[in-house]
Amino acid sequence: MSTVALAAVAGAAFTFAAPAAHADQLERVKDRGRLIVGIRNDYVPFGYIDDAGANVGFEVDIAKAVAKEMLGSEDAIEYVPVVASNRIEFLNAGRIDVIFATLGVTEERGKVIDFTDYYYMMAGMVLLAPKDAEYSSWEDIRGKKICGSQGNLYNRMLTEKFEADLVLFTGTAEIYNAFETGRCDAIAYDGPNLNMKVTEPGWKDKYKIALDTIDYVPIAGGVRKNEPEFLAAVNKGIEKAEAADLLVEGEEKYSLGKSEYVAKRAEEAREKLGQ
Template structure:
C-alpha cells in the first residue's frame, strides 16, 4: 500500500514538474511584456533589409517591421533591442534565448521548421542571382560548373550551387567581406540574394563594371522565426505583422528603400486590410 502510494505521489510530482516546465516554456509573451522590451535579431549589413547609415542608424525594410512589432507587443517602437545576426548564427542565438524573434531575411524551409516556428510570411525573395563582370559570357546556371562563386555562409542555395551546378563556393560571414573578396579576385562572380545584388548595382561604380548575369532559379518566402512551443508569443507576432501589412507599412518600406513595388507585398497588404487586421 505504502509503495503504491509513493509511486502515485512520484508520478504526480513528475507530471506536475512537466506541466510547470511546459507552462514556463509557453510564457515567452509574459516574459517579454514584463521585461518591457522586445529583442530582435536583424541584419545590419544587408541593404535594403537592414543596414547602418553613415550616421550609424539602423534602417531597412525589416528594421521598420521590427519596430512596428515591438510597438504592438510592448507598447512602444523604441522599446526594442536590435541584435545583428548573420545567416549562420541567427537560429542558434534564437534557441539560446539571446533574442526573442528573428527578422533577418529568414527563408522558409522544412529543415528550419524542425527547430523553429515561422511567423506569417511577409516577403517573397528572388532566391539567388549571379552578379558578374559585364564581359562575362555566363549564359545559364550550368555554366558555373568549376567556377569559384562568392557567397554567404548559411545561404539555402549553397548546396544547390555545388551539388546541382558543380560550382566551388567561397563563403563569407558578411556582405562587406563577400563583396571585398569578389573585388579582390577570390571568385569570378557573386551568387547571392537578388534584392541585395540589384541594390548593389545602383551604385554607379558597380553598375559600370558589373551586371546580373543570371536570374534566379527559385523564389523563397521570407518570414520571421520564433522558438518552438511559444504559441501565445507567435500569435501576437503574427497579429502585429498582419497589422503592419494592413497599415501599408511594408508597401511604404519598399518605396522608401528603393526596392521597387512587388506584387507579393502589395497583394498581402490588400488581403490583410480586407480581412480587418
C-alpha cells in the same frame, strides 16, 4: 536571403536545443519592456546602419511595428546583429526573441523553429559578374569560384546541382571585397541586395546581373518553438503593419520595386482586420 547548406543550418540549430516550453515568452517580453530582435546590420536594404549610426531597413521597420503592437512603442526594442549562419543558433540559445533577418522558409528550418504566418516577401538568388563575363544559364557556374554567404539556403544547390566552387563568408562586406580582389569569378547572393549593389558608383560600370533569380522562397520572421502566445503577438504586429501598407511603402522607400505579392498581402490583411 539573407545565409553553409541547409543541413548545416539545421545541424547547427540542434546544437542549441530549444527550451522545452516557452508559453510565457510574451509575458517575459512585456515584463522586460523590450523586444530583442535578431537583425542584419550589413545587408542593404533589409537591415543596415545608416550614416547617423542607426539601424534602418525594410525588416527593421517590420521589427519596430511588432514592438509597437506588442509593447506600445517602436523604440521598445533591442537589436542584436546576426548573420545567416548564426541567427537560428542565437534564437534557440535564447539570445534573441525573434528573427527578422532575411530568413527563408524551408521544411528543414521548420523542424527547429516556428515561422511567422505572414511571409512578408518573396526573394531569390541572382548572379553578379564582370560585364564581359558570359553566363547563359546557371549550369555555366560549374567549376567556377563563386563568392557567397555562409548559411545561405541555396548553397547546397550551388554545389551539388551546379558543382560550383563556393567561397563563403559571413558578411556582405567580406563577399564584396573577395570578389573585387579576384578571389572569385562571380557572386551568388540575394537578388534585392545585388540588384542595388550593381547600381553603385564603382560597380555599375564594371559589373552586371549575369543571371536572374534562380528560384523564389518566402521570407518570414522566426521564433522558438512552443511559444504560441508570443508567436500570435508577432503575427498580429506583422498583420497590422501589412494592413497599414508599411510593407508596400517600404518597397518604394528602399527601392525594392513593387511586387504583386506584397500588395496582395496588404489587401488580405485589411480584409481579415475588417478595414
